[in-house]
Amino acid sequence: MRKILIMGLPGAGKTTLAKALAPLINAVVFNADAVRENLSRDLGFSHEDRVEHARRMGWMCDRVVEAGGTVIADFVCPTDETRAAFGKAFIIWVDRIDAGRFEDTNRMFVLPGNFDLRVNGNGTPQFWAEKVLARLRPPFDPRKPTALFVGRYQPFHAGHRRLIEEGIRRVGQVCVAVRDTHGTDEKNPFSFSEIRQRIETGLADHVGRFVVVALPNITNVFYGRDVGYVVEKLVLDEGTEAISASEVRRLMSCSR
Numbered sequence: 001m002r003k004i005l006i007m008g009l010p011g012a013g014k015t016t017l018a019k020a021l022a023p024l025i026n027a028v029v030f031n032a033d034a035v036r037e038n039l040s041r042d043l044g045f046s047h048e049d050r051v052e053h054a055r056r057m058g059w060m061c062d063r064v065v066e067a068g069g070t071v072i073a074d075f076v077c078p079t080d081e082t083r084a085a086f087g088k089a090f091i092i093w094v095d096r097i098d099a100g101r102f103e104d105t106n107r108m109f110v111l112p113g114n115f116d117l118r119v120n121g122n123g124t125p126q127f128w129a130e131k132v133l134a135r136l137r138p139p140f141d142p143r144k145p146t147a148l149f150v151g152r153y154q155p156f157h158a159g160h161r162r163l164i165e166e167g168i169r170r171v172g173q174v175c176v177a178v179r180d181t182h183g184t185d186e187k188n189p190f191s192f193s194e195i196r197q198r199i200e201t202g203l204a205d206h207v208g209r210f211v212v213v214a215l216p217n218i219t220n221v222f223y224g225r226d227v228g229y230v231v232e233k234l235v236l237d238e239g240t241e242a243i244s245a246s247e248v249r250r251l252m253s254c255s256r
Contacts, residue, residue, distance in 0.1 A: 010102055181217050
């Protein structure tokens with residue numbers, strides 16, 4: 001699930017948790033107060049306006065997910081109606097206080113009957129962010145049979161994604177090894193952290209079935225006697241094979 005709702009009373013710590021979680025999962029964050037200030041100035045705090053605000057928040061989040069991203073919505077979402085208007089999501093209930101700053105919100109707030117994780121008063125925001133990460137991203141099991149892909153990924157593009165998805169389909173999980181060629185010439189402008197972020201975003205539907213690691217600038221691969229490795233070239237459809245990293249880099253530079 002790449003659409004995450006962090007809900008709870010005002011002052012419970014929703015925004016703090018969102019800020020701790022977002023960099024761990026490369027997520028966009030929509031804070032309800034910021035959205036009200038910039039996009040929903042026409043809405044007040046009546047029940048009807050709160051439902052409409054939740055609908056708009058959910059709609060924006062859905063657009064991020066459709067584009068392949070991960071998104072966190074951080075807002076009170078006080079009633080069953082507002083939660084239904086927001087739509088299906090991984091729900092985190094921040095239940096750290098008995099009452100919030102606003103009495104009208106306290107009266108309106110309905111304890112959620114359905115949620116995926118309940119955050120109590122024990123533990124730091126980073127502790128709970130790691131808890132959420134473990135729920136959202138099942139751990140990669142290094143002991144299972146694994147396919148290895150070695151490349152520069154300058155940049156990681158749709159052709160790479162389809163190739164790696166084929167490896168996942170055939171073997172079950174993959175290790176994506178990124179050669180350290182950053183800055184060696186104009187064809188290698190991206191750092192490992194930039195490449196890893198693009199890979200994790202591109203493979204977001206396969207969480208727990210891939211790991212991204214950094215390698216030296218590997219130029220030769222040798223192995224001795226036959227010890228069980230299968231070395232195979234994967235050939236995909238013509239459209240995928242025709243994708244050019246140089247052209248992708250050119251388009252990316254034009255869009256900056």
